[in-house]
Amino acid sequence: MEVRTRAPGKIILSGEHAVVHGSTAVAGSIDLYTNVSLRISNSSDVDDGLLEFQLKDMGLAFSWKIQKIKETISELGFPLSSSAPSFSSESIKLFATLVEQQNIPEAKIGLAAGISAFLWLYTSIQGFKPATAVVTSDLPLGSGLGSSAAFCVSISAALLASSGALSSVSSHDGWLTLGESELELVNRWAFEGEKIIHGKPSGIDNTVSTFGNMIMFRSGKLTRIKPSMPLRMLVTNTKVGRNTKALVAGVSERACRHPEAMTAVFTAVDSISKELAAIIQSPASDMLAITEKEDKLEELMEMNQGLLQCMGVSHSSIETVLRTTLKYKLASKLTGAGGGGCVLTLLPALLSKTIVDKVIAELESCGFQCLVAAIGGKGIEIGFCGYS
Numbered sequence: 001m002e003v004r005t006r007a008p009g010k011i012i013l014s015g016e017h018a019v020v021h022g023s024t025a026v027a028g029s030i031d032l033y034t035n036v037s038l039r040i041s042n043s044s045d046v047d048d049g050l051l052e053f054q055l056k057d058m059g060l061a062f063s064w065k066i067q068k069i070k071e072t073i074s075e076l077g078f079p080l081s082s083s084a085p086s087f088s089s090e091s092i093k094l095f096a097t098l099v100e101q102q103n104i105p106e107a108k109i110g111l112a113a114g115i116s117a118f119l120w121l122y123t124s125i126q127g128f129k130p131a132t133a134v135v136t137s138d139l140p141l142g143s144g145l146g147s148s149a150a151f152c153v154s155i156s157a158a159l160l161a162s163s164g165a166l167s168s169v170s171s172h173d174g175w176l177t178l179g180e181s182e183l184e185l186v187n188r189w190a191f192e193g194e195k196i197i198h199g200k201p202s203g204i205d206n207t208v209s210t211f212g213n214m215i216m217f218r219s220g221k222l223t224r225i226k227p228s229m230p231l232r233m234l235v236t237n238t239k240v241g242r243n244t245k246a247l248v249a250g251v252s253e254r255a256c257r258h259p260e261a262m263t264a265v266f267t268a269v270d271s272i273s274k275e276l277a278a279i280i281q282s283p284a285s286d287m288l289a290i291t292e293k294e295d296k297l298e299e300l301m302e303m304n305q306g307l308l309q310c311m312g313v314s315h316s317s318i319e320t321v322l323r324t325t326l327k328y329k330l331a332s333k334l335t336g337a338g339g340g341g342c343v344l345t346l347l348p349a350l351l352s353k354t355i356v357d358k359v360i361a362e363l364e365s366c367g368f369q370c371l372v373a374a375i376g377g378k379g380i381e382i383g384f385c386g387y388s
Contacts, residue, residue, distance in 0.1 A: 003162045004383040006033040007153035009139040010146035010208040011335045011344060014276050014304045017251045017311050018269035026273050027204050028214035030373035032138035034150035038158040041130035049130025053118055056136045062102045066128050072098055087120055087192055095119045117193040118155055125159040143237050144336025149205030152193030157186045157380045175381035186210050186380055212379030216277050227280045229290050231375035232347040236368050238317035240340025247337045251311045265310050276300050294348045298331035301346060305333035313338030320366055328359050
């Protein structure tokens with residue numbers, strides 16, 4: 001049996017950076033996915049088998065002899081319980097040695113932590129069975145769209161499904177969705193994978209990718225919310241890399257230099273996030289009501305962007321996107337860490353395709369990548385198919 005999974009990326013609609021200082025943030029899933037195909041061998045001669053891992057979009061393939069994996073991590077006692085235990089630093093060092101034995105191109109060395117996460121998740125859940133896992137993704141790496149979380153969620157769900165730990169509750173378009181307890185299980189495993197990759201993630205990305213829809217997040221507390229209106233965004237990837245830790249530190253340093261002013265900024269962001277969440281959840285009976293809500297959301301996005309500029313996390317590439325979309329009377333804001341990365345532009349329900357195409361053409365002429373995404377859809381989904 002082949003198990004297929006897909007997990008969505010995420011955007012932060014409001015509250016980035018300010019959330020570190022106690023403000024509310026709102027995040028939502030997007031219909032851009034990381035897909036995993038997993039085939040586990042039923043061969044009785046397990047020790048002679050291979051664990052194969054392909055990152056198809058990048059043209060990269062890795063493989064390990066099962067016997068070699070066993071020898072390397074034998075002292076750790078794998079597989080582990082399906083309740084998603086925490087990894088140890090000792091175990092990650094051993095997995096890192098397995099990754100180092102692969103010929104990862106120098107330009108792709110940043111993928112090493114993700115490959116370690118895959119190996120840890122695989123052996124923790126499946127143990128030492130030969131298998132082939134293939135990963136493809138719509139999500140650009142390192143752009144603030146939750147690509148690593150979608151990877152961890154999709155891998156975790158595929159492994160748990162193939163081990164019989166998950167059962168579906170409904171289906172649509174060939175995809176199965178999971179019940180609440182199964183989603184919680186996938187999320188716990190995915191969070192461990194995120195920790196291997198990022199060290200101290202907030203848990204926002206993997207939670208949005210697992211459960212879908214939207215969440216409000218404040219001071220470590222996550223509240224899931226469900227939008228009552230369709231939301232569509234143009235996501236513009238500036239392709240400008242940034243150092244998230246440095247940007248976060250810069251905001252904190254500015255807050256130390258100007259405590260009263262920055263406290264007012266963070267308080268304003270908190271109000272924007274709460275109002276935005278209330279608008280998204282409030283009922284809209286007709287197109288006029290939806291249009292009125294979109295107008296308010298556009299104003300809130302512009303206000304949030306202005307406050308992010310106050311925090312010092314905008315960038316010339318982001319400003320180029322803002323100027324371009326403003327020419328078409330569209331509201332935009334950065335999403336995530338800033339300093340480059342991605343920019344969101346709200347696409348109103350009545351906006352013509354002609355205008356959208358013109359905006360995209362102009363942005364792409366600047367060297368940017370444009371993706372149109374629906375916000376607040378489904379989370380992790382699973383499919384099964386037989387093969388001969």
